[in-house]
Amino acid sequence: MSGVTLSNVVKKYGETQVIHGVELTVDPGEFCVFVGPSGCGKSTLLRMIAGLEETSAGEIRIGTRDVTRLDPAQRGVAMVFQTYALYPHMSVAENMGFGLKMNGHPKAEIREKVAKASSILHLDDYLHRKPKALSGGQRQRVAIGRAIVRGPEVFLFDEPLSNLDAELRVEMRVEIARLHREIGATMIYVTHDQVEAMTLADKIVVLRGGRVEQVGAPLDLYREPDNLFVAGFIGSPAMNLLPAHPTEGGIHVPALGPEVIACRPPGHVSELVAGFRPQSLRIGAGDTHSVEMTEALGGVSFIHCARDGQPKLVIETKGNHVERPGTDISVHVDPDEMFLFDKLTGHRLR
Missing domain, CATH: 3.40.50.300 (P-loop containing nucleotide triphosphate hydrolases)
Known part of the structure; x- marks a missing residue:
């Protein structure tokens, strides 16, 4: 060979x-x-x-x-x-x-x-x-x-x-x-x-x-x-890629809600894109997002939701977790599972 x-x-x-x-x-x-x-x-x-x-x-x-x-x-x-x-x-x-x-x-x-x-x-x-x-x-x-x-x-x-x-x-x-x-x-x-x-x-x-x-x-x-x-x-469903910006104490991602994600923001980039795999997003108590559709596939479900005027999210849940269209949910993330990119160049920020 x-x-x-x-x-x-x-x-x-x-x-x-x-x-x-x-x-x-x-x-x-x-x-x-x-x-x-x-x-x-x-x-x-x-x-x-x-x-x-x-x-x-x-x-x-x-x-x-x-x-x-x-x-x-x-x-x-x-x-x-x-x-x-x-x-x-x-x-x-x-x-x-x-x-x-x-x-x-x-x-x-x-x-x-x-x-x-x-x-x-x-x-x-x-x-x-x-x-x-x-x-x-x-x-x-x-x-x-x-x-x-x-x-x-x-x-x-x-x-x-x-x-x-x-x-x-x-x-x-x-x-x-x-x-x-x-x-x-x-x-x-x-x-x-x-x-x-x-x-x-x-x-x-x-x-x-x-x-x-x-x-x-x-x-x-x-x-x-x-x-x-x-x-x-790479990845199916695709990674959620959301506009973000550094703020005091971390990163603000408007599509996720008003909360600031606690982390050390990059000091030299003002326009960011935050990336989250669907399995890195969690559903919690609250009503910040409206469910548009659920794909229930048996062992896993994909929940599509959005806030008003913001990019849509896809959340992966295990089992037959079904949220009906129109249901209000909140979305939470683990900062350790966040990817950050420079919006201008597209390069990953590590």
Whole structure:
């Protein structure tokens, strides 16, 4: 297996620059996820690693090799796309082995590699079926198997679960995580779904506007976001981000109520944003907020509420805690669970 290194990688379309000097190291055997909103450059960056997009500047290395100007077939990568792209007239086995057949590999070798891949992906009972006789999840496993038989140094996944329903997405997440454990290959995975990123990744790369906002382990990004964008993007439901300002004795967050949160305010910043995870907010006695809606999901509930003219809040409660719309509640916070950001720069204040 090989790692991937991007050094000051740039992508331009004419005068428009869409990738801005990306620096990144993916270690051998690591599962790295590119995540970010639509248009942030994550798929473009993946296609540059694959060789499907030309690199305008910078260097891409796979292992010790500089592959920046190599054709895709010379890079030692295999890519799994959002669309399955299976040949409808071929069986599962033929689809999985087609690339090896076109490259002139012996039939015995093809059968051996297809059998190994089908065993890993639990496809042994489907090898003689055509794609039309498979479910969406089974078709995606065939597409992954087609990549496995090539024996690549690096696997690249471009939103491979986007076409699946919610139940199959969960099932395939488990399958892909198991696949990574079993074969131990380097994998780079693109998604806009931060839940997928949190559950699959060893390392997450958060992208915005063609730039890397933060890189780290999933829980590190969740617990220690560097800026407002990462704080609001990582976590489901999203962090409550509320205007605030320093005052005598602490921080005042108008959306929470008149009380001052006791803490040591930053002395050099006057316009702040205070961040609170939904589970960090507590419901108490009082009537400072009006409930707009409760999402009761069984083991957990999400209560949406607001004060007049202030940003809405989402509060997470355990169990079947239901507050009816129109109910008045008060909201309390633990100062130790508050994140503070500079409103002007977006940077985290620690």
